Amino acid sequence: MRLRRALLGVFGVVLLGAVGVIFMSRHPALPAIAPPSAAGFDRVLIAKGAELALIGNCNVCHSKQDGAPYAGGRPLKTPFGTIYATNITPDSDTGIGSWSEAAFLRAMREGVRRDGAHLYPAFPYDHFTKASVGDLRAIYAFLMTREPVRAQTPNNELPFPWSERALIAGWKLLYFKAGELKPDPALSAELNRGAYLVEGLAHCGACHTPRNPLGAEANDRYLGGGEIDGWHAPALNGASPAPVPWTSEQLFSYLRTGFVPAHGVAAGPMQPVANNLGTVAEQDVKAIAAYIGAMLGPATANRRQAAGAPTAQATPRASVGNTKSEGGADGAVIYAGACALCHEPTGQAFSAHGIALTASKVVAMPDARNLSRVILEGIDPPNASPAALMPGFGAALTDSQIAALMAYLRRSFSDQPAWSGLENTVREARQSAREP
């Protein structure tokens, strides 16, 4: 299997290289301009661009931890190596201050840098190409009126051959289709707006669609569940692992506030998305929710049955007898002493109101990484619903204790098959989890 993958990889590289060399591997450079004066941009256009930039989550990738917004430097770990998000403030030397509107539009619609080099598709121009010219102009106006920040983007850490940008020309021929998304006359105005945002600027599929060995989204499994930053991005189509079927209303509330009681809190890389969507026009979030709701489809009988009665008291279904892991840690005891106080109705006047874990997405997911991350680092309250936080248990619990707890939660609060190799999962998650 590994050999087959390696051979496929080698074949892919050779193919990309050949195709890239045969066709243009470079575009013409566009002339540098003096940074345009902020006063020259229309205020209404800037405000529109601000909203679209939030929907596009530009700030999430193009700002590093505790760094200036849009000044770049955030490492994006890909299977090919680490790519650093660039500085998109209007600084002439280190940002996009010398980029004309034409250069910006070309980058967004064709994935080409001002100097003519191809951009890595970690920058999701395969989605941004679907946005309208009017919307992209608004984003340009917004970005060019930000405070210029001098911040050199670190060099990408990509081993050969991925360090060769000419390969991207071949990648584009195989997987990239430029062009704006036109409305489908068969769909309602709201669904068309939702499709336009989801497939375009919001680029939901960049995380939620699985990628092929060459890093392109697998279109036959559109929104079928992908990954980002060591987190699993759950499927948003019929393959959704959510134990409680989603409604469009719940999706709206979740995207808007980062929390919906029936499903829980937006955690990990989804939380900044919800924080952004909490501040944009309500009808756009409704349109996104309606479109994703349509992708999820009506709840099947199976999923309804799997959901059971999620709002009822979370009663562990497994017998308490068989809970010891190999390391001797007892998942049931840890649950009782560390989790139950918030995640079970205790009758106390003051409660942190943790959701019943039978409704938890991360307990029911096929992938165990998200639950391990949530236990390790906890969940901050989203901006729009500053309620209780979930504290992280990374310092309190060892890897084997967390693994035992996860096995217990999976057995007790979901009908899904047991995860395997949990201690490894936790050990790896701890490498990237933030300190609680």
Place this chain on the structure above:
Amino acid sequence: MLTLNINGRPHPVEAEPATPLLYALRDEIGLNGAKFGCGLGQCGACTVLLDDRPVLSCITPIAVTQGRQITTLEGLGGIDNPGAVQRAFIAEQAAQCGFCIAGMIMRAEGLLRRNTQPSEQEIRTHMSANLCRCGTHMRILAAVRRAAQAVRSAKVDAQPTQDARR
């Protein structure tokens, strides 16, 4: 019966394995430094160190502390011999009502055991897990900065001794 290793000494306790460490400390062992604030891991008043890292003792079952080192406020020093972080909190008069301070000191201790040169941002991010409702945050931050300075100086002073031992 479980045995807890607290401040370098073994303490057998009769409490059930799922009992929160805070209850064992206060009710059974009589170490009252850690405070009961919310009981839900939201406020940090109960912070103690487990293997040198800050944990919320109100939601840490004693079962998971087996074979590990617990450090409480009492382990840092007492009235007659306060530790570096305690001295810094006194010097900056960081306490108003004082209820959160034991947890604040332990959280700061956990930071300084790992990093004696924390940046202002690192201090703020690290301390943000603990709440103070009197509003003495600026003094608490000053105390943490002072403690970091003190720990650094102590390390420099100790350097020749360590070298001499080799």
